[in-house]
Amino acid sequence: MTYLFQQVLNALQLGSIYALIALGYTMVYGILTMINFAHGDLFMLGAFFCFLAATFLHLPFIPTLLIAMIGVAIVGVLIERFAYKPLRQAPRVSAIITALGVGIFLENFTLVFAPYPQSVPTLIKNTTWVIGGVSISSLQLIIIALSIVLMILLDFIVRKTMVGMAMRAISWDKAIVPLMGIPLDLVISATFALGTSLGGAAGVMYALAFPVIDPYMGVLIGWKAFIAAVVGGIGNIRGAMIGGFILGGVEILVAAFLPSTYRDFVAFTLLLVLLIFRPYGILGKPRPQKV
Amino acid sequence: MTNQPSSIKNWIERLGALWEKIVSNRKLLPILLVVGLLFSFAIPQFGLLNQYVVLIMIYVGINIILSTSLNLINGYMGEFSVGHAGFMAVGAYVSAILTTKVIPANLAPWLFPLVVIAGGVGAGLIGILVAVPSFKTRGDYLAIVTLAFLMIVKSVIENIEAIGGPRGIPGVTLLTTLPWTFIWVVITVWVIRNFVYSNFGRGVLSIREDEIASDLMSVNSRQVKMLAFVISSFFAGVAGALFAHVLQFISPRVFDIVKSTDILIMVYLGGIGSIAGSILGAVIFTILLEVLRPLGMWRMVLMPLVLVILMIYRPRGIMGLREFRWFVPGYDLFASKIWRKKKEAKDASAS
Amino acid sequence: MLLQAKEVTHYFGGLCAVSNFNLDLEPHELVGIIGPNGAGKTTVFNLITGVYKASRGSIKIDGVELVGKTPNQITALGIARTFQNIRLFKDLSVLDNVRIANYSQTKYNPVEALFHLGRYDAEEKRMAEHAMDLLAVFKLQDYADEASKNLPYGLQRRLEIARALATNPKILLLDEPAAGMNPNEIGQLMEFIGWIRKEFDLTIILIEHQMRLVMGICERLKVLDFGATLAEGLPKEIQNNPKVMEAYLGEGGDL
CATH class of the missing domain: 3.40.50.300 (P-loop containing nucleotide triphosphate hydrolases)
Known part of the structure; x- marks a missing residue:
């Protein structure tokens, strides 16, 4: 029982990181129907910004987090402007390939400056409480709480503010939005800034939880977060959150009861099974095909 | 001094014209094939080129097989498969198990063609499994299915101790030679070309253009998708088998998502829906990587940048949806002309 | 009935x-x-x-x-049909548009197609000729090698009917x-x-x-x-x- 509770806590921690990254995928998809495959690498950049700010500027946790989020958001907006915007009218697949290219660029660019794995200094003094046999670390609680705060904030922005309304309008119909006087480019930039900054925040949290980082850390985690977004129903913000926690839960459970090498196998098999029964994810709805 | 730029331009134009002439001259192709085959035997036999260059040529060949076969799914059918490295892994493992554990070492060079075919068949059978979800899902969701497939293949291999688990299979014999690579490249290109210019292949194209309309024009989309996936994965398996027997060591890590990404880059660099494009993409990608080697780590920074710039200015790749006349069968290339001539002859005899 | x-x-x-x-x-x-x-x-x-x-x-x-x-x-x-909003295979040639509609009447199997065996050649010739004949009926024969998206609207409508008729x-x-x-x-x-x-x-x-x-x-x-x-x-x-x-x-x- 305590073991189970321990695993639930671990699952929440991993799940919240997946969920934060998945949100970036889903927001960009919702608005541009494009999979931003560079997003996993923006997550990696977040971890590296955290590393830089903590190692060289000796900043405490909150400023580090903010620097990483803002830094990643700037990179994200720049990528959209220079690499994706020229391709809005192009075949969808060229945008996907461009995103893959941008991702590889980010990885290898970082690799030039960080050819070896780097270790991130401790930013939060980690105290562990043992309550009824369950060990709870302050770090774990901070990661879970912070992710939930960020998600609630995002949900609020998307649902209640003008920018959020404009975002939802664009995901509904991109052609009509400029006619309504909504500055399309600005809203798309805002979406990228929001989505990628969440990825950056996830990078920071990951770096705190698993303090050895390398330029390729974003590849597999990025793909997995993408799967989380799909499981929830891509384009759907609440779906991405749910998907992230489901994936985190499944992975931790598998690792708890089976050899850890089975983790990916079970996670991806489950994904396939889910897609057979719910081809559009948990909260996704099929877009009707007009004939 | 002043006329130098214009003379350079002149040269480029002349070269371009010559290139056009070469690639549209259909009689040249058989000659090139024979010469290529002779050279592929002669180069290693007489040591015409150093070992390193020969090795690069073999990799170019393997990459051509990979990009041409992936183009069938991603270019001609318009789906987005990221699982090609998975099929490659199946081919590599099936063949490597055969040569290291089943076939006696002295027989292996003689049975190598069969081993490669076995690798292809293994991958092709797995291809059926991936084709089935493609009946119902499309686009991004199918992309995820292929991704999941890739991860599952990797994870299954990692968990089977009998084939080395995560450590892989070391000590695979060097059996992939330049002539074999050349022959397999020609077979791949020939078969895929034949398929593309048949009515099954046109069915594949029509699915890319408009699947509903295609269904309503009597195209059996399930049959077409099944064929495309099986053929594509068969040749990925062939490439995997060749790859295993030149690298001489395979492990699950060799066939990860990065490998798939490399193949994707070749396909989209060269151009979707084009055999010539696949070949160009593979050649340019492989050679560029070698040429840029002195740049060290910056090489890998430059490559993706080139790809991004290419996508912005030529979103369909170098040869997107175009083809050298070399690769178009005569009856297809001249169908309308032949018909017109026939009709004129008929009209003339009637009057 | x-x-x-x-x-x-x-x-x-x-x-x-x-x-x-x-x-x-x-x-x-x-x-x-x-x-x-x-x-x-x-x-x-x-x-x-x-x-x-x-x-x-x-x-x-x-x-x-x-x-x-x-x-x-x-x-x-x-049963063949046309569409309210034209749904041609846009990037394919006019000839290919019509040939594809011959799919269910194609009399060679995949193996023959892959290796150019047996009925393949004769059947390809027959289909090309049949398609061209059909295009000629619709006065589209001169556009046979053109990508169908490049045709003017009226001709696209006509091509859609020709394509439907190719399914026999x-x-x-x-x-x-x-x-x-x-x-x-x-x-x-x-x-x-x-x-x-x-x-x-x-x-x-x-x-x-x-x-x-x-x-x-x-x-x-x-x-x-x-x-x-x-x-x-x-x-x-x-x-x-x-x-x-x-x-x-x-x-x-x-x-």
């Missing part, structure tokens, strides 16, 4: 898009389906061609049940063939439809808003409104049917 639709009903979620649609089609008839926008006309086509599976009812061609069959099977049984149908479903045409072109289209009916021995069902075309060539009309059949009969009877006028123009209208 060639085609028989009995009590065909279809729901989208809870919405009844078509209810109790009946149609008996004799060979060589030309029947029109008219009705206001959203009346379920195109849905009827989608049900007949298998794009949607009817929730209830049966559709038979020559006694063979179509409900539950896939669109490609239904097309192979002899008994029944042709035309979904608003006159959309976007001027009166002069409509006149030509009327003659053209009459001509292909004779030439290809076709039975035609036609959806159209252009009353001139409908009244001019249809032998029988069905009027749909909100998925239900409002009226059916000869064009003259329909023209004077008060219920139809009301549906179209509100009370006191005139066609």
